[in-house]
Amino acid sequence: MSTPPSNGAWTIDDAGSLYNIGRWGAGYFGINPGGRVEVRPRQESGAAVDILSVVAEARQRGLRYPMLLRFQDIVRHRVEAINGSFGEAIDRHGYSGRYRGVFPVKVNQLREVVEEIIDAGRPFDFGLEVGSRAELYAALALLDEPGSLIICNGFKDEPFIRGALMGTQLGKQVVLVIEKLEELPAILRLARATGVEPLIGMRLKLLSRSAGKWADSSGEDAKFGLSTSELVAATELLRREGLAHCFKLLHFHIGSQVPDILTIKTAVQEGARFYAKLRKLDFPLDYLDVGGGLAVDYDGSRAAFESSTNYTLREYTDDVVATIGEVCDAEEVPHPTIVSESGRAIVAHHSVLVVEAFGAIGKSLKPRLQYGDDEHVLVHQLLKIRRNFNRGNNQLAAYHKAQKCKQDAHDMFTLGVLELDAKAKVETLYWEICAKVRAHYQERDHVPEEVSQLEDSMGDQYVCNFSVFQSLQDHWALDQLFPIMPLARLDEEPTRDATLVDITCDSDGAVKQYIDLEDARDTLPLHPLRKNGKGMERYPLGIFLTGAYQDIMGDMHNLFGSVHEVHVFLDPDEPSGYYVEEIIPGNTVVESLNTVQYDEKQLKRWMKQQVDTAIKADRLKPSEGMRLLDAYDRGLRDYTYLNFS
Numbered sequence: 109m110s111t112p113p114s115n116g117a118w119t120i121d122d123a124g125s126l127y128n129i130g131r132w133g134a135g136y137f138g139i140n141p142g143g144r145v146e147v148r149p150r151q152e153s154g155a156a157v158d159i160l161s162v163v164a165e166a167r168q169r170g171l172r173y174p175m176l177l178r179f180q181d182i183v184r185h186r187v188e189a190i191n192g193s194f195g196e197a198i199d200r201h202g203y204s205g206r207y208r209g210v211f212p213v214k215v216n217q218l219r220e221v222v223e224e225i226i227d228a229g230r231p232f233d234f235g236l237e238v239g240s241r242a243e244l245y246a247a248l249a250l251l252d253e254p255g256s257l258i259i260c261n262g263f264k265d266e267p268f269i270r271g272a273l274m275g276t277q278l279g280k281q282v283v284l285v286i287e288k289l290e291e292l293p294a295i296l297r298l299a300r301a302t303g304v305e306p307l308i309g310m311r312l313k314l315l316s317r318s319a320g321k322w323a324d325s326s327g328e329d330a331k332f333g334l335s336t337s338e339l340v341a342a343t344e345l346l347r348r349e350g351l352a353h354c355f356k357l358l359h360f361h362i363g364s365q366v367p368d369i370l371t372i373k374t375a376v377q378e379g380a381r382f383y384a385k386l387r388k389l390d391f392p393l394d395y396l397d398v399g400g401g402l403a404v405d406y407d408g409s410r411a412a413f414e415s416s417t418n419y420t421l422r423e424y425t426d427d428v429v430a431t432i433g434e435v436c437d438a439e440e441v442p443h444p445t446i447v448s449e450s451g452r453a454i455v456a457h458h459s460v461l462v463v464e465a466f467g468a469i470g471k472s473l474k475p476r477l478q479y480g481d482d483e484h485v486l487v488h489q490l491l492k493i494r495r496n497f498n499r500g501n502n503q504l505a506a507y508h509k510a511q512k513c514k515q516d517a518h519d520m521f522t523l524g525v526l527e528l529d530a531k532a533k534v535e536t537l538y539w540e541i542c543a544k545v546r547a548h549y550q551e552r553d554h555v556p557e558e559v560s561q562l563e564d565s566m567g568d569q570y571v572c573n574f575s576v577f578q579s580l581q582d583h584w585a586l587d588q589l590f591p592i593m594p595l596a597r598l599d600e601e602p603t604r605d606a607t608l609v610d611i612t613c614d615s616d617g618a619v620k621q622y623i624d625l626e627d628a629r630d631t632l633p634l635h636p637l638r639k640n641g642k643g644m645e646r647y648p649l650g651i652f653l654t655g656a657y658q659d660i661m662g663d664m665h666n667l668f669g670s671v672h673e674v675h676v677f678l679d680p681d682e683p684s685g686y687y688v689e690e691i692i693p694g695n696t697v698v699e700s701l702n703t704v705q706y707d708e709k710q711l712k713r714w715m716k717q718q719v720d721t722a723i724k725a726d727r728l729k730p731s732e733g734m735r736l737l738d739a740y741d742r743g744l745r746d747y748t749y750l751n752f753s
Contacts (some may be wrong), residue, residue, distance in 0.1 A: 118601035126602070126633060127593040128625060131408025136182055136457050137652065143599030145650055147460070149181030154678050155685030159650060160595050163462055165688055166674045172747055173464040173648075174574040175672040176659070180224050180689070182458035183655075187211075187228035189421060190402075190450055197425040203433045205443035210235040210259050212400060213243040215451030215656050220675060220690070225454065226250055235281075237261060237449045241268045244275075254279035259309065259357070259397065259447065261285050261332070269295050273304045283357045283395070285309035287332045292342050296349055309357030309397065310334055310342055312382055316362055316375035333360070339382075343391060355391045357447070358383045361399030365452060368412040369419035372401060373427050380432045384439035397447040398428055404456045406589050406653055407623035415589040415623070421453075452656040459655030461671070462595065463574040465647040466752055468606070468637050470568030477533055484530040486513045486520075490537035497541065503548045504556060510541040542566055567631040568606040569618075572649065573750045576610045576617045577665035582657055584616060589623050591652040597635050605631040608649070611750060612666045646752065664703055669695020669748045698744040708744065715740050 120139045124130050129137055135151040146156045162177055194207035211225045213236055225234070235257030236247040247258050248271065258280060260272050264287075275282035284306055286292050292308075299306045313333035334342060346352045360379040366372055376398055383396045402424055403417035412418040419427075428446065436443050479491060490513050493506050500506065517534040520526035546563055549555045582588035592608070607630070610617040621628040638645045662670060673692040678685060698708050719733040728736070 118599065120598055122601070123598035127591070128408040128623060129591070129593065131410065132405055132591045132623065132653065133408075134405070134457060136179075139598050143597060145593065145595045145598070147179055147182075149179045149458075149676075149678055150185055154181065155680065157676065157678075157684075157686050159460065159462070160648060161684065162674060162676055162686075162688065163595075163648065166672065166691065169688075169691060171672045171674070171691065171693070172749065172751060173462065173646075174572075174579070174749060175462050175674055175694075176579075176654075177460045177462060178220070178655075178673060178675045179458050179460070180220070180675055181678045183221060183224045183455060184228040186454045186457065187225055187232075187234060190425075190448075190453065191229065191232040191234065193421050193425040194429065194446065194448075197422070197429040200426070201430045201433055203429050203443055205432075205445050207429075207446045207448075208233050208235065208257055208395075209448050209450060210237040210257060211454060212237040212239070212449045212451040213247065214239050214660075216455045217243065217246075217660050219246075221455060221458075221655075221659075222246070222250060233257065235259065237451075241265075241271060244268065244271050248275050248278070248280070248282075251280060256280045257447075258282045259285060259359075259449070261287065261311070261359075263287055264291055264294075266294065266298060269298050270302070273298065273302050273306060276304050276307065277302075281307060283307045283309040285311050285357065285359050285397075286334065286342060287311055289334060289338045289342055292345055296345075296351065299351075305351070306354055307356045308346065308351075308354045309359050309395070310339060310355070311359040311361070312336075312339065312379065314360050314362065314375055314378050316371070316378050343386070343389070352390070353392055355386075356393060357395040357397055358386065358393055358444075359397035359399065359447075361449070362401055364400055365403045365414065365417075366401035367403050367414055367417050369417075369423060369427060372419075372424065373431055376428050376431045377435060380435035381439075383432075383444060384435055384441045387441040388439065394445055395447050396432060396444040397449065400449040400451055402448065402450040402453040404452050404653060404656070406456075406591065407625070407628075408591070409623075409625050415628075455655040456653045457655060459653075459659060461574070461579050461651040461654050461658075463572045463608075463649050463651065464752070465570040465572050465608070465634075465637065465649060466644060466750070467571040468568045468604075469571065469609075470566075470604075470606075477536055479533065483533065484526065486517050486526075487530060487533045487537065489513050490534060490541065494537060494541050494544070497544050497548075503545060504559075507541065507545045507559075507562075510538050514538045539566070563605065564630040566605070568604050568634075569609050570606045570634060570637070570647070572608050572610060573752070574610050574671070575612050575663075575665060575668040575749075576619065577612060577614070577663040578668050579654070579662060579671060580619065580651065580658060581661045581663060583619060583621075587621060589621060589628060590619075590654060591623055592619065592632060593650060593652075594635060595648045595650045600635055602633040602635045604634050604636050606634045607631055612668065614665065617665075664700060667697075667700040667704070667748060669700040669703075671749070672747075693747075695748055696745050697748055700748050701744075711744070712737075712741065 120143055124139055137147055140146045145159050148156050166175055237259040238244045238247050239262035272282045272284050284295055295306050311333040313335055346355055362375045387393055405417050406415040409416045433443055493510050497506055517526055517531055521531045542562055549559050576584050608619040622632045637647055672694040674688055675690040676686055677689045679687050719737055722728040723730055723733050
């Protein structure tokens with residue numbers, strides 16, 4: 109993501125190239141002529157929405173940064189795109205089966221999101237995948253049509269199994285997928301007790317393995333699934349019980365965010381072979397579930413990199429359909445109904461986290477100091493290096509001399525022979541020389557490695573009003589990359605390199621890597637923060653593709669709770685082309701405290717006791733004490749994040 113060289117006036121095309129929005133944006137995001145980021149929830153077939161206009165409307169309704177914008181039409185468009193692509197692949201390859209996808213609820217369990225997926229998927233008989241009893245109970249209530257498909261993965265206890273059988277009684281197709289052999293006898297026992305024949309699925313441990321961050325979820329050592337010998341044992345048990353006809357689905361999963369299409373083709377071929385062999389043993393399998401893994405191109409590189417993908421949706425669906433069809437034709441067995449569990453690919457794009465940068469910490473932001481004739485010898489040396497920097501031909505040697513001066517100053521200060529003001533001047537001059545070194549090499553073809561490292565160390569820190577632990581857990585825990593860019597001023601050239609730090613009191617509360625076409629980079633090109641009459645102007649940033657997992661996995665670090673949510677829908681009858689359908693306020697202070705067992709009434713009692721004691725001791729007047737308690741009560745009901753409005 110290195111800044112493109114300026115051959116003239118900066119344009120929004122330069123900004124699009126710099127932030128790579130045309131690639132990771134997947135047709136949903138772009139830059140409008142005013143230099144602001146816009147979203148097209150239906151791609152080219154619908155209206156464009158200026159993201160900051162939505163933010164402005166939310167602020168008029170009393171919301172503050174940070175806030176999460178949900179463009180629900182993107183969810184609908186993704187459901188239609190995946191189902192449509194499978195349908196087209198089936199037609200192209202003469203496949204005689206059909207496609208019935210399911211959405212894995214764990215990827216985003218929020219009711220509004222799941223409801224939108226169900227509604228968009230209704231024409232395609234799109235279902236849900238669940239991995240816990242709570243998710244199952246939600247799915248049973250939300251999928252209200254007979255024949256609705258629910259895939260039950262994960263380990264299962266008796267109440268989970270009873271819930272699934274309840275759905276079967278209601279006419280839904282609730283498939284209990286066997287993750288370990290011990291689950292099958294329990295399912296058969298409860299089925300006999302309730303008089304309900306179960307729909308049985310079995311999950312395989314394939315030899316095929318994925319790559320990337322989630323590779324360990326596949327292969328022979330995977331947490332879930334049956335080995336070949338366990339699969340044979342399970343099928344023999346079904347035959348002995350006279351329930352071979354209940355075996356309806358074969359399942360495998362090689363991991364989330366699979367970046368390489370060859371991995372997918374290999375796994376599908378292996379899974380299809382298992383399906384064909386079981387069909388030839390007269391098990392009436394209807395479904396082959398290829399699991400999840402359809403990747404999202406987070407960095408736009410379109411490569412087999414863990415934050416990208418080297419295939420398109422069409423290539424994915426073509427390869428899945430064609431591979432299964434070829435294996436089945438060779439084995440002379442019927443083509444199964446294909447099930448996939450794409451979650452990330454459905455919801456990642458729809459959610460944008462909007463934060464504001466409100467301050468900068470930087471080596472190059474130090475004030476210039478005044479220097480006299482009686483400065484310390486190290487200061488004089490650095491002044492000479494700075495003065496003569498552009499006169500010589502060996503700027504790298506000048507940099508090395510400056511490094512030596514800085515190290516000598518550190519050693520002398522530690523020994524007590526250098527005063528504080530001299531140390532401050534040495535460090536200030538050193539960073540000024542570093543800025544000259546960086547500028548000298550900026551336009552050159554070859555940059556020494558130590559200068560490249562210097563560029564990263566000189567980057568500013570932009571302080572942003574949000575919590576990485578609450579809103580970007582995958583970045584903190586797994587180094588997942590997310591596209592980040594300014595939402596405005598994109599018609600201006602960004603001249604700062606920065607990292608984003610949050611407002612938590614934890615050094616890990618920072619975004620430490622940023623997308624790049626070739627590799628992740630350590631800094632992000634941003635614009636300088638500007639001052640206005642009220643202090644520092646707010647600088648809004650968008651963190652994109654956060655709709656998968658981040659919404660539900662947030663941590664309560666420092667008790668920064670959930671952020672405000674704004675749900676946006678397109679509507680051609682609206683003057684702006686959209687409307688805000690719902691606003692969900694983020695956590696207040698007292699709501700966050702409640703999650704860790706603090707009781708509001710008890711907190712107020714403790715505060716009142718302290719105020720009463722202070723009044724009796726004449727530290728407070730009664731009127732001051734009452735105002736203090738009122739302020740405490742108002743503070744409990746305020747948003748947990750910083751208030752700059």
